[in-house]
Amino acid sequence: MTSAVSVRGLWKRFGQQVAVAGIDLELPAGKFIGLVGPNGAGKTTTLSMVTGLLRPDQGSVLVAGHDVWRDPVEVKSRIGVLPEGLRLFERLSGRELLGYTGRLRGLPGGEVDRRAAQLLDVLDLAGAQHKLVVDYSTGMRKKIGLAAALLHNPEVLFLDEPFEGVDPVSAQIIRGVLERYTASGATVVFSSHVMELVESLCDWVAVMAAGRIRAHGPLDEVRGAAPSLQRAFLELVGAQGQDTGTNLDWLGGGAR
């Protein structure tokens, strides 16, 4: 099996705090890959380093066999990114944003406009294409960000919390687009802390906690004997011991 992304010995510290503590990971090509973990596990830091937006302290990242830091020309044209917590050029309309991104990527203008129109249509943004992105809702922002990441038809797509704060209708549209995209052989890597979502979408998962990879592999292997990924995940990160049964026994809304 070929690797879409190969991570070796990746470290990142912010002052005293170790955000990512030595990650080794081989992500298989052509899969729908979920990076799961609780808040603060280091998912965003890892994805930022993998996509070249944050410089690692140590370690190397290869995308399709090319080093992200030594060979950016080969890597940047092959990947699409939707980061979390970073702005877009929000004073452009949705359509202008796609036109801008596509042309920066070096695509011919006519082709950019053709693809942008289709993406806006599929993502149900055609009605809002002339509105400024600053006036978009969270779901619309995620969708326009996804469109911008897909525009140059990358081999690997990195999405940081693509479903965070997104309404069910938009989420379903995003799912549909991503499923079609992977069906044609491309790789999607996305992070989330919603287990049900990862379980229903992914065929390969990596579980992260406290800056380390706790488990990785095909979904069935990681889930093992546990009834759900949620349970398997709680066992892996060791959050099973907290019993709420005996505490808070006064709760229930009956007698005050």
Place this chain on the structure above:
Amino acid sequence: MTADLTPVVVRLKLSLLRNGLRQSGGRRAAYIASAVAVLLFSVLQLLGLIALRGDEHAGSVVVPLVAVLAAGWAVMPLFFPGGDETLDPTRLVMLPLRPRPLVRALLVASLIGIGPVFTLCLLVGSVVSVAHGGTAYVFSVLGVLLALLVCVALARAVAVANIRLLTSRKGRDLAVLSGLVIAVGAQVVNFGAQRLGSGGLGQLDGPADVLKWVPPASAIGAVDSASEGSYGVAVLQLALSAAALAGLLALWSRHLTRLMTSPDGSTLPSAQGAARERGSTGLARLLPAGRTGTVMERSLRYVWRDPKTKAAWVTSLAIGLIVPVFNALQGTGSIYFACFAAGMLGVQMYNQFGQDTSAFWMVATTISSPRDAYVELRARALALLVITLPYATVVTVVTTALIGDWPKLPEVLGVSFALLGAMLATGAWTSARFPYSIPQEGYKNVAPGQSGLAAAAVVGGMVSAALLCAPVIALTIWANLSADGDEWSWVLLPVGAVYGAAITWAGLRLAAPRTAGRLPEILTAVSKG
């Protein structure tokens, strides 16, 4: 029920004033100190205005004075929206009130406070200085009353309109720009005061002739007219003020009703106006293809659409014009002040990536070589030149025309272009080396903890730019000092232009590999806002 509303609101206002003072000793001291200062000032200007009585220019003084006072009332609520809680009608939303009694009650309540007392003193002083004869006294009473009510109603109408504005994104964008009004206004007032100081009160006759027809100054103008016996004119002026009052009350009432019965603008889907087509403008077709044109188009769009960028540009454009031109008008200016325009606008090249905010990641993911970075920076410099080059040229020509020293035009233009080139070069380099975040909300232009960095980048860059210009400046000095230098001073225009272009090119060349090699560091630095 509603008949009792006015005393209730008046009592509310008094309690709010009292409770505000009870909150803290410091606040009470500040309030009392400002009250004493304002009262003292009121008495002084009252005495001053009374002393003016009989002066032939008295009318020309008081009419503009009242106009300025009214402008102050109009501007106040924009800068101190939280100053008066009864000014915020959204607090009364849940109460079953009809607009008409509410407007009446709020208007009466607004007459309580230091501001109205000060205004009343000034208005009384104004009519005392111009009123002569029994009929004029009658007009005086009506005029003072009308002018006071117009001022208060103006403030209330503006405040309500402002609240509606601030609940929408467009309104908040505008609020970022309002600081400029003060900055530019201060320059104009300063200039006006200097003119007045040199020319005497007679200078005011012209503006007063216009302003005496503008409410509420027209109410005081009416008193002046009545004193001169032109009763028809006086009645007309008074009627104008009355009409203005009625208009303002109607406007206020309408805004108030809409504010209290419609949902907050920020919660509405901003579907209105969304249909406006933002198709490719004529601009796009004029720009070169590829990355250059794409980046230029985005930069130029941001000058217009992004409030922070727009505010920075308007400040630069205004100061770049005001300093050389006003100095030339006053006869104190040197023709070389015209270089100020190039210098002020060149500052916009600084912190290019900070202006992108964290959206810089979209740029970073498309830069994979120093060549990409070079094209990106060059396009940003070109976008800047589209505005800067013609503007600096026009300012230089206008300054030259005002001073009347046409033979110096080529050399001043040459120095301007060289300076602009040096600013672009140092700006590109510091953008790559010392990026910092620009917070998108509020008035601050540097993120906390980065002000040292920002100051070092801008000041250091400007000093370096001046040093880089040294050869052209030295040449200019030589041309002015040497015996036959004047014949050769025209050479400075092409020399300055070529030097500026060359130094820009060198600066971009130096900045490009730094940008390409530091993309993650730049992104981190500009993402703090």
